Amino acid sequence: MDAASARFKSAEADFRRDFYELVVKETTTQQGSIYFKKNNNKLEMGAKVLPPAAKFVSYKDGKVALFDPGTKELKILASGKNKAQVESFLTLGFGGSGSELAKAWTITDLGVEPLSDGSATVPTTKLDLVSKDPDVRNMFSHIVIWVDTNRDISLKQQFFTPSGDYQTATYTNIRYNQSVNTKPYEYKK
Numbered sequence: 412m413d414a415a416s417a418r419f420k421s422a423e424a425d426f427r428r429d430f431y432e433l434v435v436k437e438t439t440t441q442q443g444s445i446y447f448k449k450n451n452n453k454l455e456m457g458a459k460v461l462p463p464a465a466k467f468v469s470y471k472d473g474k475v476a477l478f479d480p481g482t483k484e485l486k487i488l489a490s491g492k493n494k495a496q497v498e499s500f501l502t503l504g505f506g507g508s509g510s511e512l513a514k515a516w517t518i519t520d521l522g523v524e525p526l527s528d529g530s531a532t533v534p535t536t537k538l539d540l541v542s543k544d545p546d547v548r549n550m551f552s553h554i555v556i557w558v559d560t561n562r563d564i565s566l567k568q569q570f571f572t573p574s575g576d577y578q579t580a581t582y583t584n585i586r587y588n589q590s591v592n593t594k595p596y597e598y599k600k
Contacts, residue, residue, distance in 0.1 A: 504565025529583025
C-alpha cells in the first residue's frame with residue numbers, strides 16, 4: 412500500500428451506504444458519489460448524497476463541511492487536533508499508506524476475497540482494523556475493508572459500533588488517478 416499511496420492522486424466513485432440499526436432491526440440506504448484528491452500531503456474529499464436524504468459533505472484544509480440543501484443548513488467543523496484521526500478515516504483504502512495505516516490501526520489480514528468493482532470481479536484483500544485510539548474504539552469497535560489488490564483502493568468498508576449497529580459502504584465505477592470535476596460536489600446556499 413505504501414507504493415500505491417505514493418502514486419495516488421485521486422479516486423472518484425459511486426457509492427451505496429447501508430446503515431443497520433440493531434435496536435429497530437432496520438436498514439436505511441444512501442446513494443451518491445464521492446471523490447478523494449491528494450496533492451502532496453494535502454487531502455481533499457467531497458461527497459454528494461442523492462435524494463431523498465440529499466446532502467453534501469466536503470473535507471478541505473482541515474475542515475469538514477456538511478450541507479443540507481433541503482433546510483439550507485451548513486455546518487462547518489474544524490478537525491483541529493483531531494486532523495490526523497479524521498484523515499485516517501478518509502484515507503482507509505483511498506490514498507493512505509500501509510505504514511500510516513499500521514500506526515493508527517491493529518490490522519488482521521482476513522484473506523483474499525473476490526468482489527465486483529461495478530464492471531468486473533477483482534481480487535481484494537480483506538482487512539480487519541481495530542483502532543489503537545480508545546476514543547475511536549468507543550465510536551467503532553472495528554472496521555473491515557476490502558482493498559482491490561491491483562489499485563490498492565477500497566471497494567467495500569464496514570464500520571461496526573460497540574452497540575451492534577453497522578454501516579456498509581460499497582464503491583463502484585471507480586475512476587482512479589483521473590481528473591476530478593469537483594463542481595457537482597459543491598453546495599449552493
